[in-house]
Amino acid sequence: MPGQPPAPGGAPAAPAGAELPLGVAPSPLALLLLGRDRDLASERGVDCPGDLPAASDPALADRARRARAALGDRAFVLGHHYQRDEVIEFADVTGDSFKLAQQAAARPEAEYVVFCGVHFMAESADILTSPSQQVVLPDLAAGCSMADMAALGQVEDAWEVLAEAGLADSTVPVAYMNSSAAIKAFTGRNGGTICTSSNADRSLRWAFERGERVLFLPDQHLGRNTAVLQLGLSLEDCVVYNPHKPGGGVTVEQLRAAKMILWRGHCSVHGRFSKDNVDDVRARIPGVNVLVHPECRFDVVTAADSVGSTEHIIRTLEAAPAGSSWAVGTELNLVSRLAKAHPDKQIVFLDKTVCYCSTMNRIDLPHLVWALESLVEGRMVNRIVVDGDTAHWAKVALERMLALPGSGTTRG
Numbered sequence: 001m002p003g004q005p006p007a008p009g010g011a012p013a014a015p016a017g018a019e020l021p022l023g024v025a026p027s028p029l030a031l032l033l034l035g036r037d038r039d040l041a042s043e044r045g046v047d048c049p050g051d052l053p054a055a056s057d058p059a060l061a062d063r064a065r066r067a068r069a070a071l072g073d074r075a076f077v078l079g080h081h082y083q084r085d086e087v088i089e090f091a092d093v094t095g096d097s098f099k100l101a102q103q104a105a106a107r108p109e110a111e112y113v114v115f116c117g118v119h120f121m122a123e124s125a126d127i128l129t130s131p132s133q134q135v136v137l138p139d140l141a142a143g144c145s146m147a148d149m150a151a152l153g154q155v156e157d158a159w160e161v162l163a164e165a166g167l168a169d170s171t172v173p174v175a176y177m178n179s180s181a182a183i184k185a186f187t188g189r190n191g192g193t194i195c196t197s198s199n200a201d202r203s204l205r206w207a208f209e210r211g212e213r214v215l216f217l218p219d220q221h222l223g224r225n226t227a228v229l230q231l232g233l234s235l236e237d238c239v240v241y242n243p244h245k246p247g248g249g250v251t252v253e254q255l256r257a258a259k260m261i262l263w264r265g266h267c268s269v270h271g272r273f274s275k276d277n278v279d280d281v282r283a284r285i286p287g288v289n290v291l292v293h294p295e296c297r298f299d300v301v302t303a304a305d306s307v308g309s310t311e312h313i314i315r316t317l318e319a320a321p322a323g324s325s326w327a328v329g330t331e332l333n334l335v336s337r338l339a340k341a342h343p344d345k346q347i348v349f350l351d352k353t354v355c356y357c358s359t360m361n362r363i364d365l366p367h368l369v370w371a372l373e374s375l376v377e378g379r380m381v382n383r384i385v386v387d388g389d390t391a392h393w394a395k396v397a398l399e400r401m402l403a404l405p406g407s408g409t410t411r412g
């Protein structure tokens with residue numbers, strides 16, 4: 001239904017009997033691509049349940065400024081680095097998902113936390129803020145296709161497979177921040193921790209001090225890249241668990257022998273970069289440095305010069321000498337902003353084709369203005385609330401992560 005909030009994880013659940021696009025295995029949270037006319041209800045959450053200002057309104061930026069000023073310290077606006085320029089301009093703090101998780105708890109006096117990012121980040125903000133604070137996501141359609149690749153029922157089934165094989169007690173779940181609150185709660189309940197791309201190595205070391213193997217979800221690439229390139233495990237130590245196949249498509253012997261059980265999920269933005277992109281840019285720009293995010297595929301990361309979280313990418317480019325050349329493999333809003341901020345360096349996008357995160361881009365100036373003006377008028381809109389039990393266990397897992405020493409990355 002238009003205007004109906006999405007299911008936990010950001011994307012709407014498939015309605016009973018809905019026909020899925022060919023090649024998409026049915027799951028409770030199968031991603032329904034926007035605009036597919038095979039499922040007319042697939043754009044739930046896209047309609048704004050209010051009067052959205054016209055995108056062409058020339059007064060939009062002024063309206064946002066006025067509403068922001070009127071709210072003062074009552075509001076705290078957080079902006080992920082992948083947000084559009086028009087939105088990031090209004091963020092009190094910008095950051096990657098780790099920094100934003102820390103910052104969410106940093107302003108207990110703010111009544112409203114307006115989260116310019118995606119659904120799983122707003123859920124984490126709700127979990128980490130006090131009960132009196134209310135978290136707003138300006139567009140409920142800002143989900144994350146990666147987070148939707150691990151539904152709670154699928155993960156519970158996988159845990160059952162491990163339990164039947166006698167392996168659950170010696171396996172520690174590590175969930176990437178890019179997962180629903182329900183998955184974070186599962187992780188907390190089962191003795192695991194959360195990680196972000198800034199601290200995945202530390203989270204994995206923490207887990208290996210407590211168990212023989214890790215169930216890493218939902219991003220197979222971050223899991224594999226961190227295990228092999230930072231912890232020194234081998235590719236043979238990793239197996240991929242496919243939730244759409246019986247038993248995950250792997251044998252009990254493979255699960256028993258594995259150090260890393262990688263959930264078969266990926267980021268639809270970072271997963272696009274290829275080794276060909278790296279070879280191509282090296283041929284086009286002599287001496288170019290290739291800098292990528294660890295959600296990229298293993299062959300891309302190993303062909304790159306440096307890999308790390310969005311904060312690492314920003315710091316690396318800030319510290320780079322004038323005149324140096326960089327091809328960056330991460331979301332295009334951030335790469336374009338960095339290219340503008342450093343005109344003394346050549347900064348190009350690693351792929352030749354456009355690669356925005358379509359769900360991050362759902363938060364635009366009209367939605368931000370609508371959310372801020374509604375708050376000024378005393379109307380709470382698009383509030384993100386995680387239920388008490390889920391929030392409790394997700395917080396246990398998040399706090400294990402926040403207690404890890406430091407938040408450093410990476411190679412390079």
Ligand code: 13P
Pocket residue numbers: 095096097098178196197198267295309310311
């Ligand atoms: P970080 O913010 O942890 O670098 O993650 C990137 C991302 O894909 C967020 O959705």
Ligand code: SF4
Pocket residue numbers: 082118143144145146147178267268269270331357358359360
């Ligand atoms: Fe999800 Fe990838 Fe977009 Fe991040 S960039 S929100 S992981 S789809």
